[in-house]
Amino acid sequence: MSVDFTELATLINLNSHSHNKAGIDANAAIFGSWMQALGYATKTYHREAIGNHVHFCATRRDGPRVLLLGHLDTVFPPGTFTDFSEDEEWVYGPGVCDMKGGNYVALCALRKVYAQQGDIGNIDMLLVSDEETGSDDSKALTAKLAADYDIALVFEAAGKNNEVVIARKGIATYFIKITGKGAHAGNHYSEGVNANLAAAHLTIYLTSLTCLEKGTTVNVGKITGGLSANTISPQAQLVVEARFTGNDEKRRILAAFEHLPKHNPVADSFLTVTGGLQRDVMQSCAKQKQLLRQIEEILGYPLNVEKRGGVSDANVTAGAGVATLDGFGPFGDGDHTINERASKASFHLRVNEVAKILAAFNQPR
Numbered sequence: 001m002s003v004d005f006t007e008l009a010t011l012i013n014l015n016s017h018s019h020n021k022a023g024i025d026a027n028a029a030i031f032g033s034w035m036q037a038l039g040y041a042t043k044t045y046h047r048e049a050i051g052n053h054v055h056f057c058a059t060r061r062d063g064p065r066v067l068l069l070g071h072l073d074t075v076f077p078p079g080t081f082t083d084f085s086e087d088e089e090w091v092y093g094p095g096v097c098d099m100k101g102g103n104y105v106a107l108c109a110l111r112k113v114y115a116q117q118g119d120i121g122n123i124d125m126l127l128v129s130d131e132e133t134g135s136d137d138s139k140a141l142t143a144k145l146a147a148d149y150d151i152a153l154v155f156e157a158a159g160k161n162n163e164v165v166i167a168r169k170g171i172a173t174y175f176i177k178i179t180g181k182g183a184h185a186g187n188h189y190s191e192g193v194n195a196n197l198a199a200a201h202l203t204i205y206l207t208s209l210t211c212l213e214k215g216t217t218v219n220v221g222k223i224t225g226g227l228s229a230n231t232i233s234p235q236a237q238l239v240v241e242a243r244f245t246g247n248d249e250k251r252r253i254l255a256a257f258e259h260l261p262k263h264n265p266v267a268d269s270f271l272t273v274t275g276g277l278q279r280d281v282m283q284s285c286a287k288q289k290q291l292l293r294q295i296e297e298i299l300g301y302p303l304n305v306e307k308r309g310g311v312s313d314a315n316v317t318a319g320a321g322v323a324t325l326d327g328f329g330p331f332g333d334g335d336h337t338i339n340e341r342a343s344k345a346s347f348h349l350r351v352n353e354v355a356k357i358l359a360a361f362n363q364p365r
């Protein structure tokens with residue numbers, strides 16, 4: 001049987017919340033033992049505070065190089081959503097679709113290729129440990145490693161009709177600190193500089209940068225500030241997230257944050273802006289279209305495609321200039337909730353599809 005859900009259960013039952021280093025490393029060790037059986041060498045990128053990132057490398061030969069990409073971490077702390085379960089149609093548990101299930105699809109496909117061709121060359125796999133917290137640590141590593149590949153296939157969950165993902169919005173996150181001047185609101189009103197007022201003006205300005213037509217959104221998601229009703233607020237903070245579908249809009253938004261002080265009308269208040277681009281835009285491009293055509297030729301039928309607002313590490317490889325397609329994992333829903341589940345049928349479908357694709361790209365001995 002090509003998909004053994006008891007193996008998947010072993011991974012699911014071993015908690016690997018983003019802050020559970022021991023659990024993530026243990027998941028990597030089990031997965032690594034399965035990859036080693038296929039002839040893979042493991043390169044471990046050791047991390048002290050978070051789980052290690054692991055890069056499974058096949059033999060290098062001539063021909064195109066393929067990177068399979070997944071993440072080991074989940075959003076569930078130990079004790080919150082723990083166990084694997086299944087019925088006829090579905091598997092349930094933390095990570096069954098996001099994305100231990102996807103990692104497992106890649107493994108099962110590689111096993112099929114190995115069984116058919118006896119050896120695997122030029123197809124590597126990278127599993128990072130911090131995707132659910134924004135890939136803050138791994139994104140530089142992923143971008144650097146990706147530069148060595150021609151193709152990246154990412155195993156986040158498939159769409160409802162088994163869509164693969166051709167585009168994802170880019171995302172930028174900013175922390176804005178506003179410094180005003182505190183004063184007694186009764187005795188010294190005009191001596192104060194109200195940071196909350198600046199926060200209000202900036203909230204309106206930043207929100208106005210949204211352009212739904214172009215898929216650009218700017219969300220002032222958190223505002224804090226002030227001390228009490230009778231004090232002119234000496235400080236305020238905004239936490240802002242922006243998402244965009246194209247590079248033009250990315251540039252427009254990043255420039256707006258650079259010039260933000262110009263849009264603060266409250267005299268004598270000061271801004272400190274930190275943060276910036278978190279994940280680059282994943283855009284459909286000529287290279288990607290060619291890859292999609294090539295894959296459809298291998299499969300003998302067209303694939304459904306979709307664009308998503310949420311980010312993944314596909315943004316990173318696409319941003320690094322590698323032809324990238326995402327969504328090769330199983331279809332599932334309820335991800336990031338205790339109702340997370342994945343369709344058993346979609347596991348079988350994806351394993352067969354990915355095995356065919358990888359068999360065509362494989363460079364055996």
Ligand SMILES: [Zn+2]
Pocket residue numbers: 098132335336
């Ligand atoms: Zn996720």
